[in-house]
Amino acid sequence: MMIECELCHEWYHGKCLKIARGKVKEDEKYTCPICDWRVKIPRDAARPKLEDLVAWQEEIQTLPFQPEEEELLRKIIDNAQAFRTHIQAYCNPILTTASEAETQRFYLRKIEGAEVLLVHETNFFRQELHKWSPVAPEPPPILECSRSTRKPRPTKLQKMLAQR
Incomplete structure (x- = not known):
């Protein structure tokens, strides 16, 4: 599963970010750790x-x-x-x-x-x-x-x- 940052539009592996497949909703917005320093890597x-x-x-x-x-x-x-x-x-x-x-x-x-x-x-x-x-x-x-x-x-x- 891949997830896109809504700000920089970079794609990330959900597994690398430790985001479970079932936790992501279709309409949910995601901001990556590069765009928002508060998001932990x-x-x-x-x-x-x-x-x-x-x-x-x-x-x-x-x-x-x-x-x-x-x-x-x-x-x-x-x-x-x-x-x-x-x-x-x-x-x-x-x-x-x-x-x-x-x-x-x-x-x-x-x-x-x-x-x-x-x-x-x-x-x-x-x-x-x-x-x-x-x-x-x-x-x-x-x-x-x-x-x-x-x-x-x-x-x-x-x-x-x-x-x-």
Whole structure:
């Protein structure tokens, strides 16, 4: 099942947004998390900040062993930094105009779909989109970190205690 945002007309998988097929009515309006910052993007885990990944990579040299994932970590960091460089021109508050809102929305969609959090860019695009086409009465809060939206599951011990 696909669902369309009434504002940007982008289509999303209902499964990706954790929207059950039976919960969506034919005439119901949907606003996506890119257009309305108050709509949560379902995440099973928090995303690490690029800066944290770089710090971890630097710490690898001090470890008494070299993890097998070192090369993978380097590739993830390189890709995230290359993307950051690519969108840097769109993150200048002095040069941006309302005509760039669609481009900003496009890049915010890419950033929000990534497994690495680009804090500055996420905050910049969210603030700019609110400025050009506000949906919420207040601007989005400044994000410092990523959080999981998954409901915490009870541990085995908690389940056992609850059964008593």
